[in-house]
Amino acid sequence: MSQALLREIIDYANRANPYPLYEELRKTPVSHDGDGPYVVSTYYEIHSLLHDPRISSDAKNLKATGDDLLGDQSDEEGTTLPPSFLKLDPPDHDRLRRMTNRPFGPPHAPHRVHDMRDELGGLVTGLIDGIRETGQLDRIDLVDQFAYPFPVTVICRLLGIPREDEPRFHVWAETLAASLDPDPDADPTKRGKGSMDARMELGMYLAGLIEERRKNPGDDMLSQLATADGPDGAMTTMEALSTSALLLIAGHETTVNLITNGMLTLLRFPDVLQRLREDPDLAVPIVEELLRYEPPVQLLPQRTTLSDVEVAGVTIPKGASVWLMLASGNRDPKRFEDPDRFDPDRKDIQHLGLGSGIHSCFGAPLARQEAQLALSELARRLENPRLLEDPPQYRQNSVLRGPRHLQVACDGIRG
Amino acid sequence: MTGAGTHDGSLERLKREGRIVVVGASLAGLRAAETMRDKGFTGSLTMIGDEPYEPYDRPPLSKQVLLGNAVADHTALPRRRAIDADWRLGVPATGLDMGARRVRLGNGDEVEYDRLLIATGVRARPWPNPEEGALKGVFVLRTRDDGEGLQRALAAGPRRVLVIGAGFTGSEIASACRERGLDVTVAERGDAPLVGALGGVIGAVAAEMHHENGVDLRTGVMVTSLEGDPSGRVRAAHLSDGSTVEADVVVVSLGAQRNTEWLAGSGLGAGPRGIACDAGCRAFDVRGIVTDDIYVAGDVARSPHALFGYQFLSLEHWGNAVAQADTAAHNMLSESADRRPHLWVPAFWSSQFGVNIKSVGVPPMGTEILVTQGSLAERRFAAVYGYQGRMIAAVTFDNCRWLPFYEQQIESTAPFPPPFSTVDRRPEGAKPQPADFPDPSVPTHGPTITLSGYSPADRKMTFTPGR
Ligand SMILES: Cc1cc2nc3c(=O)[nH]c(=O)nc-3n(C[C@H](O)[C@H](O)[C@H](O)COP(=O)(O)OP(=O)(O)OC[C@H]3O[C@@H](n4cnc5c(N)ncnc54)[C@H](O)[C@@H]3O)c2cc1C
Numbered sequence: 001m002s003q004a005l006l007r008e009i010i011d012y013a014n015r016a017n018p019y020p021l022y023e024e025l026r027k028t029p030v031s032h033d034g035d036g037p038y039v040v041s042t043y044y045e046i047h048s049l050l051h052d053p054r055i056s057s058d059a060k061n062l063k064a065t066g067d068d069l070l071g072d073q074s075d076e077e078g079t080t081l082p083p084s085f086l087k088l089d090p091p092d093h094d095r096l097r098r099m100t101n102r103p104f105g106p107p108h109a110p111h112r113v114h115d116m117r118d119e120l121g122g123l124v125t126g127l128i129d130g131i132r133e134t135g136q137l138d139r140i141d142l143v144d145q146f147a148y149p150f151p152v153t154v155i156c157r158l159l160g161i162p163r164e165d166e167p168r169f170h171v172w173a174e175t176l177a178a179s180l181d182p183d184p185d186a187d188p189t190k191r192g193k194g195s196m197d198a199r200m201e202l203g204m205y206l207a208g209l210i211e212e213r214r215k216n217p218g219d220d221m222l223s224q225l226a227t228a229d230g231p232d233g234a235m236t237t238m239e240a241l242s243t244s245a246l247l248l249i250a251g252h253e254t255t256v257n258l259i260t261n262g263m264l265t266l267l268r269f270p271d272v273l274q275r276l277r278e279d280p281d282l283a284v285p286i287v288e289e290l291l292r293y294e295p296p297v298q299l300l301p302q303r304t305t306l307s308d309v310e311v312a313g314v315t316i317p318k319g320a321s322v323w324l325m326l327a328s329g330n331r332d333p334k335r336f337e338d339p340d341r342f343d344p345d346r347k348d349i350q351h352l353g354l355g356s357g358i359h360s361c362f363g364a365p366l367a368r369q370e371a372q373l374a375l376s377e378l379a380r381r382l383e384n385p386r387l388l389e390d391p392p393q394y395r396q397n398s399v400l401r402g403p404r405h406l407q408v409a410c411d412g413i414r415g
Numbered sequence: 416m417t418g419a420g421t422h423d424g425s426l427e428r429l430k431r432e433g434r435i436v437v438v439g440a441s442l443a444g445l446r447a448a449e450t451m452r453d454k455g456f457t458g459s460l461t462m463i464g465d466e467p468y469e470p471y472d473r474p475p476l477s478k479q480v481l482l483g484n485a486v487a488d489h490t491a492l493p494r495r496r497a498i499d500a501d502w503r504l505g506v507p508a509t510g511l512d513m514g515a516r517r518v519r520l521g522n523g524d525e526v527e528y529d530r531l532l533i534a535t536g537v538r539a540r541p542w543p544n545p546e547e548g549a550l551k552g553v554f555v556l557r558t559r560d561d562g563e564g565l566q567r568a569l570a571a572g573p574r575r576v577l578v579i580g581a582g583f584t585g586s587e588i589a590s591a592c593r594e595r596g597l598d599v600t601v602a603e604r605g606d607a608p609l610v611g612a613l614g615g616v617i618g619a620v621a622a623e624m625h626h627e628n629g630v631d632l633r634t635g636v637m638v639t640s641l642e643g644d645p646s647g648r649v650r651a652a653h654l655s656d657g658s659t660v661e662a663d664v665v666v667v668s669l670g671a672q673r674n675t676e677w678l679a680g681s682g683l684g685a686g687p688r689g690i691a692c693d694a695g696c697r698a699f700d701v702r703g704i705v706t707d708d709i710y711v712a713g714d715v716a717r718s719p720h721a722l723f724g725y726q727f728l729s730l731e732h733w734g735n736a737v738a739q740a741d742t743a744a745h746n747m748l749s750e751s752a753d754r755r756p757h758l759w760v761p762a763f764w765s766s767q768f769g770v771n772i773k774s775v776g777v778p779p780m781g782t783e784i785l786v787t788q789g790s791l792a793e794r795r796f797a798a799v800y801g802y803q804g805r806m807i808a809a810v811t812f813d814n815c816r817w818l819p820f821y822e823q824q825i826e827s828t829a830p831f832p833p834p835f836s837t838v839d840r841r842p843e844g845a846k847p848q849p850a851d852f853p854d855p856s857v858p859t860h861g862p863t864i865t866l867s868g869y870s871p872a873d874r875k876m877t878f879t880p881g882r
Pocket of ligand 1: 441464475476536557558714730766
């Protein structure tokens, strides 16, 4: 069993700068070694697989036999939450995503994200004021003091989860995010048990809240998911639970990295930071370029083939595991001119940072707005900010990649 | 100068000071003009259009405009760039002198060209009885004026609307009427709506959509005559099954006719099926010889397509007009070695009864159909069409995200039935069934794609070589 490739991708030594490895990978658009996954690293191949109906997001299809494809899809053990729509295929995926979208985005809730702007602004201001009040400007941890609490508070408000409970579900969220990170050395049963326990505890916690919202619905998404009754009917309790768990975890783990990677990059490119300080509207193209250049989700490790699929001359057999290396595709010179350059003036920027196809990031409009606001406000208010540690200390996770801490200093904080 | 063509500088001169005339100042005409300027054409550019308006967009006319969500005179096409043209609007071209390279206009003017682009499109097929067609309350829908007139008639709250023909446009009109809460009857000669374009299997789904939305759908019937009241307003229609429908608005939606009459006698290969051209958009003359200075694009063109057996295709597709215009404009200003073929894969969209319909490829060529994803009953599906063991087209209802995949399959001449499984494959997708297109020799409401090549089996022609 040789899984050298897999080991290299998750090797922590590559975390601070995985891009040379990706460049190496792209020499073979579809690599495969031993009984490991098929690793797809080039832009056009990834893009086409993301739009290919022969690719499944449902782990049940791994090494599946043809017979059960049209047969009934009986559930796993009922001891934990059922898979969220992230790990489902149509039609279940489509139905749940549609129902989740009703209270969140157009056409039924076109203003939801936009209307949160003032609230988001208030949170950002409060957090930066908080940093100022500590009086310690020679060592600020932008992760702990800003990039983490901001999106977490936002997702709690959006869902209607008491912010005070955050320390409890933070542990569950971390465990679940870590379970996304493939680790060939970990004991799979032990790891599986750990994440199952975390899912169950989170599920029970959310079940209590949903129960309560059914009795006293509010304007939050949890209430709406619990009580919704649109053309697709209502969600079952289990569906509402796994959907809200998904939103909570995704809202927890990704925007933090987008903001942190963003500040890190801006501090490495002071001229761009200066431009943003003078023109907050530049945050829009900057965030797009960041999603290409340093995407918070580096790869999608959970696709499987329903049929033999030929990609770039390689036949990926039915039932194989496929890893889509989004961050590598984003730096593919066949797609982007001078891809290793951070260039917010790039015109043609159809990146893979938020995925593409039916599973493209559900929270994208919110994530974009949060990151735009956060970066433009940090740029505006921090006086002469500088990195104290470059590269910073990264988190273990190779899928959800980002610094664990981002130590910076500044001369002052503007009002 | 680039390319391996004649290096005598004539192309340079054409680009710098040539005269280019575009007849048909709408979607294809405008996009071609923009491309020409983009390519550095600095000579004189004349845009001739018989409508008095600057180029506008037609798809909203049967959708947003009829719903009252958009105003007909606010559908002007966005400009990609300034084109600095001499606009001759409200004047039709009435003739072409190929030898003298001159276009004659309805007001007696003549315009000379070095290169001519014809993009005169199609017009709505009128009600065959002109007197009945002239009754007040009888409409067709092709132009901005048509759209505005019909929207006003609908806003006035007629007791019943009759739509004759259940193609895409007719179905969209019926959908808009229902959304406005108006009673509507649809009369269709075929067995179902959309059969000409998508076949009977999909037609049955479309029929359900009509029924569920409260449309009074009559299929397998023809409207034989329209009846007016003493004041000249339409009041009823008589059907071939002996029934009568009382309606105060009637929309004739019987497909389109190519605007080629003005070319009669010019020697250009233009007729009721459109203007034949090669894959590079160069028009043929009546002898089948390709011209080098006359190009065609958009709904009026019929061109051979390598992917579809070099059949001549006439497309009434928005995207085709844009792509073909771009290719024509490029080729008009290129040496022969630099010319590009127009090999656009036909693609079409429609929206009706809240459902988004899209297709790629040439469905009417298909003999079989297979539902690969989703289900017809849920009206959320993808289906592919097969022709002689090949995938030749695909259609989606509320499932267009997968269409690019099928397009790519069609482009790579993938086998039919498809040998792969997909997500959301249902039992009904286990076996292909006949696609159930009506006999193509029987006219329907207009399929939006016409296969207009003669088959060698047709034996319609006699061969009489010249002296
Ligand atoms: C109501 C409606 C809805 C539609 N919806 C869709 C849709 O949903 N999806 C889709 O893909 N397509 C749709 N279409 C089709 C699409 O609009 C056409 O494919 C497109 O307009 C073709 O562009 P064109 O420039 O070739 O022709 P046209 O837009 O027809 O333009 C030709 C122009 O030339 C003018 N002309 C004709 N003869 C002469 C002459 N002798 N001298 C001067 N000018 C002349 C005409 O008056 C017209 O202005 C729709 C069309 C209509 C009418």
